[in-house]
Amino acid sequence: MTTTNDIVAKLWGLCNVLRDDGVTYNEYVTELTYLLFLKMLEETGRENRLPDNYRWGTLAKREGLEQLEYYKRMLLDLGKPEVKDVLVRAIFTDAQTRLRKPTNLKALTSNIDQLDWFSAREEGLGNLYEGLLEKNASDKKSGAGQYFTPRPLIDSIVRLMQPQPGEVVQDPAAGTAGFLVAADRYIKDHSDDLYKLPEAQAFFQRHNAFVGAELVPDTHRLCMMNLLLHGIEGGVDNIDTLSPDGETLTKADLILTNPPFGTKKGGGRPTRSDFSVTADTSNKQLAFVEHIVRALKPGGRAAVVVPDNVLFEDNTGRRLRTWLMDLCNLHTILRLPTGIFYAQGVKTNVLFFRRGTTDKANTSAVWVYDMRANMPAFGKTRPLTVADFTEFEAAYGSDPNGGAERSEYSEEGRWRRFSREVITARNDNLDIAWLRDTEAEAEEALTEPEDIAAAIIGHLKAALEEIEALSEELEPDTITIPEAAE
CATH class of the missing domain: 1.20.1260.30 (N6 adenine-specific DNA methyltransferase, N-terminal domain)
Incomplete structure (x- = not known):
């Protein structure tokens, strides 16, 4: 190239x-x-x-x-x-x-x-x-990192989830369409650029296989351009997934996404009539998880990037996790290293799950891979690479739904299984770590001023996220505003 x-x-x-x-x-x-x-x-x-x-x-x-x-x-x-x-x-x-x-x-x-x-x-x-x-996303001055998931991470997720011809692939927070383009590339690589498919199926792949939403108009423009140049005709609407428009998105066989983090501006709640678990929260990442579960067809699978607070937040967060593990088989959590999402400034994970055909007890155990502890200081001088995911992909196995035979390497290894009973005893807190976290030591190794500044901003933003979440839980459900004097 x-x-x-x-x-x-x-x-x-x-x-x-x-x-x-x-x-x-x-x-x-x-x-x-x-x-x-x-x-x-x-x-x-x-x-x-x-x-x-x-x-x-x-x-x-x-x-x-x-x-x-x-x-x-x-x-x-x-x-x-x-x-x-x-x-x-x-x-x-x-x-x-x-x-x-x-x-x-x-x-x-x-x-x-x-x-x-x-x-x-x-x-x-x-x-x-x-x-x-x-190039735009990697340039700190552009501030566009929030719309651009690192390519090595996207490609690893797509390899594990194995999108197939004929499947509807959705990204409800499409950004510049990185996940959809990578899924399309995977399918084309496995079908000789669609030439091995019947014409009707090739047409479906070009026109109907990829759907999604992007809220920001200028980002939506970039998204549509990216899709066009990869041979995909549209499919992503300029809408708010957390509004009633999100209910119109086509049900999916596979959802790949990195939703926006933080709270809705002005403390606004989702306005979806089909939301129940997160209807009263302004926390966008929790609401997006509810959308993803509801948008999956029975048996459909998903891989979604979420910040740490989705794993441990109480009240709405805990209800969402319990509901998720009932309706879906949450079979794998990947704890991502720090320093790869400086724009968002929070620690992140990837949840891998499959929608059940029933609504009860679909999760029997969760496997957790810790790619965060004892890892290099990622940043400008040490970018994330495809090779960084090799061991995780080997541990995950060849079944996109987490059904491959798995084994724990050792208690000090990065890969462990936690039964549903153990998770219940933790009040469904999924923020599970067992290795000594050397994040502080890794950050001491940062040398580029941009990386050091970004790490500091990351800590500040994470602290603000926790304060916002706590404030929301303490906030009364209704506030009475006195009528203005005539």
Whole structure:
């Protein structure tokens, strides 16, 4: 992917051109998405998706203020309801440029035109765009890490869950579609790019297999672009999963997701009519777990990234865990290392479970793999890699539903089984650790100022999360507001 990496570096370098225009990193990636979408339609011979008067060639040849005004009209018109192509409308709805200087737009269009598009097509335009998203997420200044789950983690989860052709795969907090794209790639790798599938099934994979939701409009734009460049036509809606819109998402055979952490702004509660366990909490991660359980078909499976408080929080948290272990077989918990989710600033885990065909006693035991204790100090100088998950994947086994034969290596090992009775005795607290936590020692080994600062911010955010959770539990159910005097 040498050419792809070179192009990503060149595209990212162009952001320096825009600093004088006051364009932020995230705005820059959104701006690039508009321009790359138009250029890539030209490169792939699919400009018939656009109105005749709005094409890349027409934009690129213009100069000065005329080019900037034409570009502004183009963004406005491509998002209008009369545009027939649904995906074009989704990418350009409410689109507006942050560019103010005509010279900056000309610099972008000229540099994009000069890139090695032949090699980029050979290596895959989707890989190019994903590389750009990864670059944005890894840059601390962009703040986009919250929308980007580390690729080694995504790929490990997908390998374990083994998505199959014909299955509906859902991500109710899709971000830039990392999980959905990885699931699609896994299926294509195992079906000769879908050529081994009957045409009807190949059509299903391109148009109906992947569904989800993304709340943030600009992130949804990036998501739709990423899906398009990987041969997936839409499927992710710009909606709030915790609102009634979330009830309309297609029931899934497999759910892969890293939901947002924290509480809903203003202390708002979910407004779903089908929620019962988390209906009265503003804790988003708890509410997303309820959605996932309800969105799975009987026998469906899920892998979901959650912060530690989902494992130990009392009251609503405990009721949710008890309910989850009744309705599902929660067979595996992976305790993730620190330093891989600095944007969120909390310790995280992956829950692996399968929806039962009955609603009682589906969990008989939970296996826990501790990938957190005695691990390197992950950060800029020591990024997470595919190899870091090798031992966990071997312990997990070949059955995506956790049914492979498993054995504990030793009491001092990272892999242990806890019966449902033991968990009940712990008041269904699943925050289980038995190895000496050397997190403090690992953090002392951090050398990059960005990593040290991020670790400090992480501790502060985790403390705030605990305070918010405690405050919510102490908060009265109803608050009477006196009527204003006339």
